[in-house]
Each structure stands twice: as structure tokens, then as C-alpha cells.
Amino acid sequence: MLTQTKDPYPGGDVRYKAIDRVIKRFNYERDSLLEVLNTVQETFGYLPKDSLIYVARQLRVPLSRIYGVATFYHMFTFLPLGEHNCIVCAGTACHVKGSARIMQALSDEFNIKPGSTTPDGQFSLIMVRCLGSCGLAPVVVLDGEIHGKETPEGILTRVRDIMIHSKERYDG
Amino acid sequence: MDDSRLLTIAQKERERQAKFRHRIFCCNSTACLSAGAGDIHTTLEQAVAACRCEENEVEVVKTGCMGLCSKGPLVRVETRDEAPVLYGNVSTEIAKQIVARHISQPDITAELEQDESVAPYNFIHLRASMAQAQLQDYIIPLDLPFFSKQVKVVLRNTGFINPEKIEDYLAHGGYQSLARVLREMTPEQVCDEILHSGLRGRGGAGFPTGLKWHLARKETAPKKYVIVNGDEGDPGAYMDRTVMEDDPHQVLEGMIICGYATGANYGYLYIRGEYPIAIERISRAIRWARRYGILGKTVLGTNFSFDADVRIGAGAFVCGEETALIHSIEGKRGIPRIRPPYPTTSGLWGAPTVINNVETLANVPTIINKGADWFAGIGTEKSKGTKVFALAGQLRNTGLIEVPMGITLREVVYEIGGGIPGDLEFKAAQTGGPSGGCIPAVFMDTQIDYESLKQLGSIMGSGGLVIIDETTRMPNFARFFIDFCVDESCGKCLPCRVGTVRIRDLLDKLLEGKGTLDDLDKIEKLCELVKDTSLCGLGQYAPSPVMSTLRHFRHEYEALIK
Numbered sequence: 069m070l071t072q073t074k075d076p077y078p079g080g081d082v083r084y085k086a087i088d089r090v091i092k093r094f095n096y097e098r099d100s101l102l103e104v105l106n107t108v109q110e111t112f113g114y115l116p117k118d119s120l121i122y123v124a125r126q127l128r129v130p131l132s133r134i135y136g137v138a139t140f141y142h143m144f145t146f147l148p149l150g151e152h153n154c155i156v157c158a159g160t161a162c163h164v165k166g167s168a169r170i171m172q173a174l175s176d177e178f179n180i181k182p183g184s185t186t187p188d189g190q191f192s193l194i195m196v197r198c199l200g201s202c203g204l205a206p207v208v209v210l211d212g213e214i215h216g217k218e219t220p221e222g223i224l225t226r227v228r229d230i231m232i233h234s235k236e237r238y239d240g
Numbered sequence: 241m242d243d244s245r246l247l248t249i250a251q252k253e254r255e256r257q258a259k260f261r262h263r264i265f266c267c268n269s270t271a272c273l274s275a276g277a278g279d280i281h282t283t284l285e286q287a288v289a290a291c292r293c294e295e296n297e298v299e300v301v302k303t304g305c306m307g308l309c310s311k312g313p314l315v316r317v318e319t320r321d322e323a324p325v326l327y328g329n330v331s332t333e334i335a336k337q338i339v340a341r342h343i344s345q346p347d348i349t350a351e352l353e354q355d356e357s358v359a360p361y362n363f364i365h366l367r368a369s370m371a372q373a374q375l376q377d378y379i380i381p382l383d384l385p386f387f388s389k390q391v392k393v394v395l396r397n398t399g400f401i402n403p404e405k406i407e408d409y410l411a412h413g414g415y416q417s418l419a420r421v422l423r424e425m426t427p428e429q430v431c432d433e434i435l436h437s438g439l440r441g442r443g444g445a446g447f448p449t450g451l452k453w454h455l456a457r458k459e460t461a462p463k464k465y466v467i468v469n470g471d472e473g474d475p476g477a478y479m480d481r482t483v484m485e486d487d488p489h490q491v492l493e494g495m496i497i498c499g500y501a502t503g504a505n506y507g508y509l510y511i512r513g514e515y516p517i518a519i520e521r522i523s524r525a526i527r528w529a530r531r532y533g534i535l536g537k538t539v540l541g542t543n544f545s546f547d548a549d550v551r552i553g554a555g556a557f558v559c560g561e562e563t564a565l566i567h568s569i570e571g572k573r574g575i576p577r578i579r580p581p582y583p584t585t586s587g588l589w590g591a592p593t594v595i596n597n598v599e600t601l602a603n604v605p606t607i608i609n610k611g612a613d614w615f616a617g618i619g620t621e622k623s624k625g626t627k628v629f630a631l632a633g634q635l636r637n638t639g640l641i642e643v644p645m646g647i648t649l650r651e652v653v654y655e656i657g658g659g660i661p662g663d664l665e666f667k668a669a670q671t672g673g674p675s676g677g678c679i680p681a682v683f684m685d686t687q688i689d690y691e692s693l694k695q696l697g698s699i700m701g702s703g704g705l706v707i708i709d710e711t712t713r714m715p716n717f718a719r720f721f722i723d724f725c726v727d728e729s730c731g732k733c734l735p736c737r738v739g740t741v742r743i744r745d746l747l748d749k750l751l752e753g754k755g756t757l758d759d760l761d762k763i764e765k766l767c768e769l770v771k772d773t774s775l776c777g778l779g780q781y782a783p784s785p786v787m788s789t790l791r792h793f794r795h796e797y798e799a800l801i802k
Contacts (some may be wrong), residue, residue, distance in 0.1 A: 101571035106513065106552050135521030140573040140730075141554035143513050160673065160706045163720050197557070197724060199514070200478035202272045202632035202706075203309025203639050214274040223330035 078118035086111050086120070091126050098129050101137055105144060114145045150185040150192035152230055154223070155209040159198030162206040170206060171195060174221035174227065191231065198205075242541035243419035243727055246532070253411035259635035262343055264288070265316040269486055270303035270478070270517055271639070272411065276331075277313035277800045283332040284315070287339035298343055299442045304486020305316040306385070306399040309639035311380060316399070317342050326380045336373050386637050391618065393600045393626045395402040398486035405523050406528040409489040415534055416698055417608035418493050421500055422542045423740050428500035431457055434604065437612035438624030443469060443560070443597035444672060444701040446623075446690040447778070452594055455584040456502040459592035464504035467588065468495055470511040470518065471565060473557035474673030475724065480598035482640055483520035484511065487602070489728040492548065494601030496539065497608065499546045504665040510565055511682050513555055523550050557674075561589075562595040564730065575730045576776035596701070614733035619645030623689035627700070633670075633707035644689070650684040653707060662782040664709040668792070672701025674721040674728075675781030677788025678714070699710035699781065712762030714793040715800060719747045721785035728778065736779030739770035743786060750800045760797055764790065 077084040090107045094100030104127065108119045114164050115138055124131040137146045156162075156171045171182055174193050178186050182195040201207045204216025211230065215223070257263070266281045288298045306314045311328030315338060318324045318664060327338055368627060401408040409415070421430055435450025456464060472480040483489055495507050511519050526548055529535040537545045551569050558564045559574040566588050568574040587593025603625060607615045616624050623645040629652070632638050636658030643652065649669055653659065660666050668678040676696035679686065686692050690700050706715065725740045746763050749755045766789075767783035774780045790797060 099569075099571040101555060102568060103552065103571075106554060109554075136342065137571070137573055140575075141556050143555035160704065160720075161638075162473075164633045164706060164708055164712055164717075169412070183653055196514070197473070197727075198475035198477070199270075199274075199474075200273045200481050201309075202269050203312065203629055204274055205632060205638075207274065216274055227757075228680065 078116075078122055083111050084119075084122065087123070088126075088144070091123075091133060096127060098127050099141045101127060101129060101134065102141075102180075103137060105134070105141075109144055112148075114148045117146075147185065148189075149194075151190045151234060152211055152213075152227075153192040153194060155196055155199075156182070157197075157199045157201075157205070157207040157209075158195050159200075160203065161202035162198075165205040167206040169219060169220050170208060170223055173224055177224060177227065190234070241421070242366055242533075243416070246415055246419065246534075246540070249407055249532075250410040250414070253407040256761050257299075257411065260299045261296075261320050262298045263318045264298065264300045264338070264342075265306075265318065265399065266300060267304065267306050267312060267314040269309075269482060270301045270515075271305065271309035272314055273313035273517075275312040279332055280313045280330050280335050283335040284339060287336050287613075288343065289338065291343050293343065301402050303401060304403050305395075305482045305640050307390075307395075307639045307641060308380065308637060310637060311639075314357075314380075324382065324642075327378045327380055328380045329373075329378060334375065334378055340489045341375060370429060370714075371565055386639075386641075386658065389647075389651060389656050390642050391626050391644045392642050393606050393615075393618075394483060394490075394599055394628055395487075395640070396606065397490065398482060401487065403488055404485045404524060406489060406525070406532060409487070413609065414489055414605075415493055417605040418496055418500075418534070419540055421497050421608055421755045422540055422544060424590075427457055427501045427503060430608075431498065433612045434501070437607045437615040438619075438622075439600065439603055439607060439615065440623065440690065441601070442599035442627065442645060442702065444675065444699055446700060449596065449600055452584060452596070453498065453501050455582070456504070456592050457595045458716075459503075459585060461592050462749055463506075463589075463591045465588045465591055465593040466499045466502065466504045466507035467562075467565065467569070468507065468509040468598055468601055469560065469562070469565060469595050470515070470522075470598045471511055471553045471560045472512060472515075472598070472702060473560050473728075474675075474702050474704045476632050476670075476673060476706045477630045479630055479640065479703040481512075481515050481518050483598050483602050483628070484509075484515070485521050487523045488518075489529070490602045490605055491522070491598055492525055492534075494596075494604035495548060496534070496546050497595060497604050498594055498601060499586070500544055501785055504594065505547070507546065507547050508551050508569055508588070509548060510551045510553060510559070510569060512553045515654055519550060519552060522592040526550065554728070557724075558730045558776070558778050561778060564776070565595065566593065569612060573730070575732045576778075578775065599703070620689045622691055623700075627688070627703060629703045629705040631705050631707070634660050634664065634709040635707045635712075637676065645689045645789045648685050648687055649679060652688070653684070653703070657707065660707070660709050664711065667710045667712065668714075669709050670698075670706040670708060670717075670785075671704065672699040672781075672784070673704045674724045675699060675777065675784055676701045676704075677784045678708070678717075678792060680792040697784070697791050700786070712790040714796045715747060715751060718750065718789045719744065722747065722782065725778065725782035729782070730778070732774040733773075733779060735770045735773040736775070737783060739766055739774075739779070740782050742766055743770070743783065747786070750797065753800060753802060755801050757798075757801055760790075760801070 185192040208218045284300045313330045314328045431453040439449045440446040556574045559568045561576045564574040564576040583593040628642045729736045731737045
């Protein structure tokens, strides 16, 4: 086997070490692509273009194939998330208990569609299909904190609250 | 390590547990954690520490799902020689009161009052302030039909053991079925035993598990694989996640037995990326199993070699389909392919591969332990054993239940589920998620098994059971599911890729009040077409929610047409 040329990390970013570790654990096998991309997504919070080129070189996989795989799976994103993010569960149980109204309320509040981020990068609205906490439906996750049996009014109050605080920090 | 060593460890662990006078079990499953169980566990431990009990007086155990998720966080107190007490909706304040009620408190001396670790748990104060009656309100009677109607096979350990400790699983008879299989049975006998038990695939399709194992066993390839399908994508279903989170070793044991029976030496557990706790606990279980010689070159000291690894899904519903799942493990887009050849002939990297659902494999250790006849004694003629359901929607009690096959929907809704809150009427039960259908109230007394659900135009599915009351309108509900399938269609075959979109468009037209009777006909024809011509299960079953609601609630569609 050819010796692996040691590519410098794009932009000298040391976070690539975590990605290298996974690539090595799988012995540079092409089949490990999904595992590697999972690590990239986890490390950076999204899939930066440079990282995909890096992975393509390391695994000797065409960039087009990586793009194909990355666009297939929902958990991979090409843009970073907003400063704050709100995940609204749209599973069956949550749907039956009114998650659509929660989504609508948030969508109206920020004037963005589900799955997008406000232009100022402050807030992302995400829809998922079932978080598996159906007993607490409808479920909303705001900045990593889970809120069960949520209402449109309740979540708007919470969201406005964190947005005001974050603005104060920003201005102050 | 051979199995006699495991027995010794199990015995030691049982003795250790028996020493404690009180054992406080705090549910640490995803649903309860969402409701704040993490804080409850910390509070319980601190409160217990503040009691200054003697050693071996109290143990606080992080355990798995106790079932009644809607009342989470749940805490169960087991005191020696006393009946266990279950508390629901526990807050940190109630957690302190639970400790104050059950565990003997120290005399609060001046010295102790000063102690910062004790002060917040001033039990004298707590006791005085605590109206005993108030704590009483948080007790959930264990003789509720919710508990008494259930039969636990797969969930026998969840809520009773600490899923992160292999010793606890061993103490509950863990890995003894594997030891027995390796010691006394040939691979063929194992396959026969599973076949005779009547166990069928719990992922939804209901293929006889023993038959699948036999097919793989008869292949002569040098390399074979076992894959555990933990890509539970149905919205409203979380049975497999609970089993993986709360009893991971049971899944591993089933997987290793399957490996022995089919001649495979390597296994993959493919778990949804959305289930971080399940991934972590399964990975930990694998590490411990290796350390104890349960995985590795010489499984339990025999010359059978088996190892396993976890693969993480990245969010694609279609990857629950077995050929798509195989592609995903191979690092490709998760797109299904035409079968045959079936994976038992040519699966992962072309090698014969058995793919079983998490719940299916979790049944295996108990079947080996108690015998195929015992298992076949539960359930109906063609559907044996039990089924785990995630009971959700408009019900008083929602959560995770395990019931014998053949139970009626009425029993599930009104006895286990406690009925519909707020005097509303039961309208329908939705099973099988986006691949399933709705069962209307007139069929309340139908037995739940593979065949009868199919007859009603639904499927058993993986186990999501969502109850709908009269406030939900069926055309909107059907649109919700078809929208899901539009999102999740992989795009390989045209009927599914385009057909689902066209069905959605037509439904939208109806919902906007612009539809005609002709459109209703078109929807029906299109549904048939998509069902008959799609490549994989996703497409074939995508029209089911529409078809079944059209069949049972046609008047609601017609009412939309002016």
C-alpha cells in the first residue's frame, strides 16, 4: 500500500485530529465514509466544504460521491446552525397533540421556514420526525433543553426570553 | 472466561444487592430524562447521603423505562419485606420527601445543621412541612390495569436493572441462554427451537425468524454477518430505543446466539443517529462483553468466535429497509435494491447476512431459557409471544407497554391506556406509522396480531400505536403521513418518488375545498399504483394511511367536496 501523504489540516484547524482518529480507526477504508462524516458533523456542527475535500483525499473517494452521500442523509448539513436553535418534533404523537401550531407560531415569529436560519444567524428552526418522547407530546427542544407538553404561547415566551438576553449580551 | 465464572459474578452481584434494605430506582430513560430525571437522580443521591445511613442501607439505582412515560419522572422504592412503591411526576422536592418518608433519618444535631451537604435536606423541617397526604398523591398504584394487563418478555429487565452494569444483567440470569446454547445445542437445533417458538420479525413484516436463520445457516460462504436493525424511524415509535437503552445486553445476547446459529462471526448494530443514549449504552455493553470474554475469539471459553460493532445511521427512514441498511453500512447512499437475492444469500459485502430487528433478537434469550413451547403458548395461532407498543396520543396513560399477541384494541385503549381524557370519543388507532393504517372504533374488539391488522388495511408495524380522538380529521392525518413519505422517499423508483408527491397534491386540493369526486377516484387509483409498483416497502406501504382512512372514513373526504 502507498504511504499516506500527510495532508496539512485545512486552515491549520486542529479539530481535524478527531476526524483523523476515526479515519485511522477504520484503516482508511472507503466503507467508513458514513462514520467519518458523522464525526465531521459532530466536530464542526456542519459539513464545511474544506472538510469534505479533506475526507475525499484521505479516503480516496471522489468528492462527488461524498456529496451524494452527504445530501442523502438528513443529519448532515452544509450550513452552520444559528446562535440559538429550536427543534420542534413533528412525530405522530406530537402531531396529534398540536405540534403544527407550535411550528407555525415560531415560523411566524421569525418569518422563516422550518429547516432554515434567520439571516442574522441568530435563530434556527428545525423540524424532526419523532424524538421518541411521545409520552410528553408535543415536545420542543430549545437550545438543547427539552420541553414537554408545550404550547405555542409557552414556547414563544421562552424563545423571546432567550432572544432578549442574547441581544442584551450582544449590545452590552 | 467460561460460564461458571459468570455464574460466580452473578451470585456475587445478587448478594451485593440483597444487602441493601432500600433500593431506590430512578428511571433514566429518554422520556423520563426529558422530564427532568437527571436532577431527580442527583437529588435522591444527595438526600440519601445526607441521611448519614449506615453502609449497605440504601442504594440509588439508575434504571430503565418503567413504562408509564406520561407520568415521568418515575421513582420506585423497594424496601426489604415490603411491597414496592412507585411515584410519578416526581419533582426534586418530592424526591426529597420520598427519601424522608422511606429512609430513617439522622437526629439533626447542631453540628449537622451546619453541614452544607445536609442543610438543604433538613429532614425535620421537611417532615414538618410535608403533608403526608401530598406525597400520597404522587403514588401510582402498581395494581393498575396498565401494569397488570401486561406480559413482560422483552421488557422483563427494563426498569429493574442498571443498563450500564453487566453484572446486573448477569444477576438477572443474563448470558445463561448463550452459555446453554454453546454447551448443549447445535446451530441447527437453535434454528429449530426459534422456528418452533413461532417468533416472527418484530420490525413489522412478520417473517418467521427461525426460517430466516435456517436460510442463512444453510449458506456455505466462509464469512457471514448478523445485523441488528435499530434504525427505528417510525414517528411515534420508540420500543427499540428503549430496549437498546435499558437492556442492551439482552440485544447483544440475542445477536450472539443468532451468530452461533447461522455461522456468522461478526455483527453490526445499526442504530439511528437520533438515539445518542442507545448508541452509548450499546457501545458500553460491547466493551464490557469483550472484557468478560462474551465477545471475542473464544466466546465463553468455547472455540466459537464472535465480535460486534456499532454503526450509526445519519437520519434516513428508508435505511430501516434491509437492503438500504446494508448500503448504508457500506458507506453509501441508503438506497434499496431489488430482492432476490435476499440478504440471507447475498447481503453485507456480498456475504450471507441475517438482519433482525432489535425486539426480535431481544426475545431470543428468553425463548432459549424458557423453551419454544412456553413462548408458543402466548399469543394467537399465527402470532406468538408478545409485542411491545409505544402507546401515544390522546390517552390518559401513555408510555411503553408489552402485551400478549391477541389482546383486543379495547383492552389496550380503555384498560391499559385508561381511556380518552376529557370525555372525548375514541375515533381510531393508528398502527404501523407511515406504512400503516387506522383502525376505527367499530373494530375495537379485533385481536391485535399480524393477520387481523392486515385484514383491516393496517399492519402490525414496528409497534407505534397512536390513539386519535374525534378532534383529528382523517384527511389531514393522512396528509401528514404522505408528507412524511414524500420527505423520506429515496428517489430510486418513480412510483414512490413521484406518486407520493402527486397523492399529496391531490389531498391538498381536497383540503383547500377545490377537489372533485373525480379527484377522489384519482387518489384511489394512484394509491393502488404506488402500492403495486414501488420497489421497496417504503413505497409499497406509503399509500396505506390514505387507503385505510379512505376505506374507513370516506365520508370525511366526501365532506371536503363541495
